[in-house]
Every structure is written in C-alpha cells, then in structure tokens.
C-alpha cells in the first residue's frame with residue numbers, strides 16, 4: 190500500500206463509527222455469478238491464448254456448487270456448537286447471468302440475462318443449490334445483499350463482441366465473459382466494472398439494471414436489499430441517487446471508491462458511517478482483507494487478525510472482505526478446503542481473543558448507523 194493509501198486507511202479507522210461493541214462483519218462478493226464454468230472451459234480458453242493463470246479468479250472462481258454450501262454450513266455449525274457463536278456472512282449477490290443464446294440471436298445488439306437461480310438449475314438439473322442457500326439464509330448463517338444485476342459491463346462487452354474482439358468472442362462461444370483481455374484503455378484489464386459508463390444513454394442502461402437487479406433480488410429472497418456493493422468498487426457518485434431510488438440505504442465499499450473519469454479512475458476515500466454528500470446514503474467501509482485464494486505464500490490469518498485488532502483499538506467494527514472465490518472448489522477442491530481451513534483458524538482466534546465478539550451482517554450495521562442518526 191502507498192503512503193497515501195496507508196494514511197487514508199488509518200484516517201478511515203479514526204473517523205469510522207465508534208462503538209464499544211466488538212462487531213465483526215464478513216462481506217463476500219460475487220455469489221450467484223458464473224465466472225469460469227468448469228475446467229474444460231478453462232483449458233479451452235487457455236488453448237486459444239487467453240491468460241488463465243495470472244488472475245486467481247481465472248484459476249479458481251466458479252459458480253458455487255452444493256458441496257461448497259455444505260462445507261461452509263458444516264464450518265458454521267461447528268462454531269455454533271463449540272463456541273455458541275453464530276457466524277454470519279453477508280453474501281453479496283449478482284442476481285443474473287448472461288443469456289448467451291438470446292444475446293447471440295440479437296447479433297450482440299441486446300443484453301439479455303437469466304436469474305442466477307436459473308443458472309444453478311441449468312447446470313445441475315435440480316434446485317438443490319438454491320434450496321440449500323435459502324436454508325442457510327433462514328438459519329441466519331448467510332445474509333444476502335445486492336452486488337448488481339450482472340458483473341460484466343454489458344455495454345462495453347456487447348461493443349467488444351460487435352467489433353469481433355477475438356478473445357471476447359472465443360470466450361462468449363464457451364459461455365464465459367470474465368476474462369482478462371488486452372485493451373486500449375490501460376486502466377481496464379477486464380470488463381468487470383459493471384457500473385462504469387461513458388455517456389447518458391449508457392448511464393440509463395445501468396440505472397435500469399440496478400432497478401431490475403434489485404427486483405430480481407427481492408423475488409429470489411423475499412426481502413429487499415438495503416445495501417449495495419459496486420463491482421470492483423467502481424461507481425460514479427451521481428449513480429448513488431439511482432441506488433437510493435431502488436431502495437438502497439447504505440453503500441458497502443473498500444476504503445476508497447474508484448470514480449471513473451476519462452481514461453482513468455480517481456480514488457475517493459470513505460469511512461464507516463460517513464454520509465454521502467451526493468445521495469445522503471451511508472458508507473460501510475471494509476478494513477480487513479482476508480482472501481486466501483489470492484495467494485498461498487502469505488500469512489492471511491495473522492494479517493487479517495491484526496487488522497481486526499487494529500479496528501477494535503479504534504473502537505470501530507471490523508469489516509472483513511472475503512470474496513466468493515474463497516468458498517468454491519468447483520475448479521480446484523483444494524482451493525475451497527484451504528480457504529475454509531484458514532477461515533476456521535481466523536474465526537477461532539477472534540472468538541478466543543474477544544469472547545464477546547458479535548457477528549453482524551452489513552444491513553444490521555446499516556440499521557445501527559441509522560439508529561444513531563435518529564438519536565443525535
């Protein structure tokens with residue numbers, strides 16, 4: 190991290206919401222979205238020259254399977270039994286995946302999608318993943334929130350496909366969008382920043398995607414999401430009013446937002462409880478990074494534990510970022526096993542050091558912030 194980054198990170202801890210409660214929130218992005226469907230697809234993409242080994246998302250990231258949810262459930266039940274702690278994970282959902290055949294039929298002119306529950310069913314031929322998900326939600330282990338209707342920047346993607354971009358077309362034929370491909374825009378190594386736009390028409394498309402995505406969310410889970418996390422932390426502040434219109438009250442983010450300007454992003458720094466000048470929404474800011482799938486020669490457990498400790502020293506909630514990639518074994522079973530094993534160690538260390546720790550979800554934290562503002 191740069192010196193500026195470190196200073197801003199500390200500033201976000203200093204200014205962040207104050208509480209004497211020991212609150213831990215685990216935020217996990219990308220649930221519901223397909224990345225690399227299977228190893229056969231991964232090998233075919235590598236065979237046409239697409240880099241499938243540098244980015245860990247190209248190596249390990251795939252739509253969650255039943256065995257992934259079962260392994261997670263076992264871990265969470267063991268904490269309930271051993272420590273009487275209900276560990277809650279905020280699972281941020283992408284509520285749709287591209288409908289490849291409909292997009293192709295439109296000659297890449299129209300973006301079409303299917304609800305994420307349909308993607309599970311198409312792959313598995315049954316609804317057990319969605320059923321298990323709903324059961325984990327009703328038991329209070331998982332709390333879904335909203336990440337976007339799609340993770341791909343649909344408009345930039347269609348443009349690349351219409352221009353017959355070699356890599357994106359090859360990937361499209363294999364039912365895949367989440368690749369890293371060389372581009373003339375240097376700040377974009379892939380097209381995963383779904384909320385980025387370059388003109389008013391594109392902005393309207395994104396506003397509609399947020400409204401529809403939120404409706405899909407409510408239909409899937411039976412309640413409205415009160416928080417959002419922008420894909421890759423990229424959003425223009427003026428989009429926050431669209432979040433608000435669709436029912437969002439709080440914005441999850443890392444300690445900086447990447448605001449797109451022409452050919453670059455600028456960082457806007459935030460802290461938990463901060464009220465946005467643009468929309469009046471609150472920011473909920475991550476201050477712990479626990480992503481074992483990103484690298485295996487790094488001490489994730491102690492690094493993350495020290496950040497939790499630091500957050501508590503500043504009397505602010507510890508908000509842990511841990512993407513879906515860490516929970517899935519569909520491409521490589523050892524990826525899931527290794528990450529869950531490290532998660533178990535981290536949680537144990539936190540619970541043993543802070544026996545009164547409380548695991549909340551992001552929307553719970555949002556409610557806590559709202560109640561403070563009402564009182565003030």
Ligand SMILES: [Zn+2]
Pocket residue numbers: 218219336340420421
């Ligand atoms: Zn994401």
